[in-house]
Amino acid sequence: MMLALSHLTTLEVELAPALEVGRTAAGVRRVIPITGGFFSGPRLNGKILPGGADWNVARTDGITHLWARYTLRTDTGEHIMITNEGWGTQDDETMRRIFSGETQPDEGWYCRTQPQFEVDLDGPSAWLNDVVCVGSLRPPHRADRVTVDIFQVD
Template structure:
């Protein structure tokens, strides 16, 4: 049975630009799931109309380089918002492009961002009584990102 109703089209609301600084990549090598790389997070900052926070050191991005050339990313880290609230951030996504672009990224170079796709889905967790940021607990967010040798830059959007 076909219904004439249509689901509403989602809209994106810009939350912040994040620059997340990174340490040296730890390459575990081939595993049963693919080539595992761990990229320690050393700091950074979210700056935007809805979210301003410092990224705390101690998180990491656990990457899997698949045999088909796709990279699966899963970053978990914590930020301290400007009001003092702690925010746990989980960002899962993919990075892919032509083989020469992916090789340049793996070599620590910064190819033109339009030559590869780097997208993530982001969830947030913070205290329910956080006066300025409790709303993040109910946000589905997405990002478009680029990789630099020492950082990842993400434009983060709430899906409305």
């Protein structure tokens, strides 16, 4: 059986400047506050609420580990919790360039995530509790926003 992907939604996540924790045993740790944004797509539309963050670490081997948690509110008022974890080929220097506002070239960019949703079991989007999704974080072209395309694995 072959797997297929269907586009679920695209997140436009607004960010505050990163809080640099510094060099840790795991690598360079940063906390990137999520201040808002929106999402739109064939199956999900709405706003990203402020208050979440991405607790990421740029490892010494050139890999960045992302772990973001935040809340979505659909156009119908439903709240959705998302945890989006993944890996990218961004070393510490690339992350510094991104946060300084330099455009990241598309060539050589790789960042994939595994979004997981938590939704009210009695709500219209309860089906999100049971789906497997993958995300693709596009190369950032602004320091204050990232775009993540989310696909459902069918």
